[in-house]
Amino acid sequence: MLKYLLPIGLFAVLVGFLYFGLGRDKETLPSPLIGKAAPVFELTRLDDPAKTFSNSELAGKAYVLNVWGSWCVGCRQEHGALLEIARRGEVPIVGLNYNDEREAALNWLEQLGNPYVVSAFDGDGRVGIDWGVYGAPETFLVGANGKVIKKHVAPITVEIWEQEFVPLLSQAKAGSP
Amino acid sequence: MKQLLLAAMLTLFGFQALAIDKAPAFEDPVQQARYERLARELRCLQCRSETIADSNAQLAADLRRQLRELMAAGKSDQEIMQYMTDRYGDYVLYKPPxxxxxxxxxxxxxxxxxxxxxxxxxxxxxxxxxxxxxxxxxxxxxx
Missing domain, CATH: 1.20.5 (Single alpha-helices involved in coiled-coils or other helix-helix interfaces)
Structure with missing residues (x-):
């Protein structure tokens, strides 16, 4: 009896591993930043190199940080959704213009519309590294207490926003962990 | 014959020059060796199965620059790996802990x-x- 049960058992274990392996989302890496203080940055503003913007100016407020670049195909894909989310005005969207050229980025906003309250210019991607960015577009939700609540990698859609972000907004605005 | 030899040499040893920076990062050969070793222990998260020493991706280049700067600032291997995992998680380590x-x-x-x-x-x-x-x-x- 064992002669048959053992191979069948082993086969079942193998199938189990493969099944869960297939079902797992291997594209999205867990961010170690969740639940931790959002990295503070100070960069020049995209629209004015003479002025700086720091996310510490938003202390006490919940905001979304969206990492984008004019070279990024997925960013073009999600742009309509960002415009819609900005129009709803639930929470301000800050842009982090990542590894980009200032002129190309400004052209992009002019052509496609600007969902951001402000875009910070991270031309050499240093702030991106602090935020653990590995592929634009990435979208972070930061709470009023300055902690990162959620990260979404890949283009955002209005559906993802409503299902995954909106339920977190009251918590984000209250500032509780 | 000379050309043939040159072609053979380029084929055999050319791969060593691929992807990694155009110029050595450090003049000190000990530091350069350490730099190359650490670069082989860090994963390029854009390309996943490559280390930042092998990858031409923008992110790999940015991480190599970061590695050079951390080394130049006198950080220890452990501090550098901690810096990377604080930002990218354990997945950035090519050899999982x-x-x-x-x-x-x-x-x-x-x-x-x-x-x-x-x-x-x-x-x-x-x-x-x-x-x-x-x-x-x-x-x-x-x-």
Missing amino acids: VTPRTWLLWAAPVLLVIGGGLVAAIVISRKSKLPDTDPADPGLGAS
């Missing part, structure tokens, strides 16, 4: 050897208990 989530990965080879050894031992001991005079089993001597 032993954690509750990865112990099976590390233990798998040992478990497989033990399991295989057990199966082999059982099969061998059973076979050896068979009578030598069994006409159905020609034994090891026959071919």
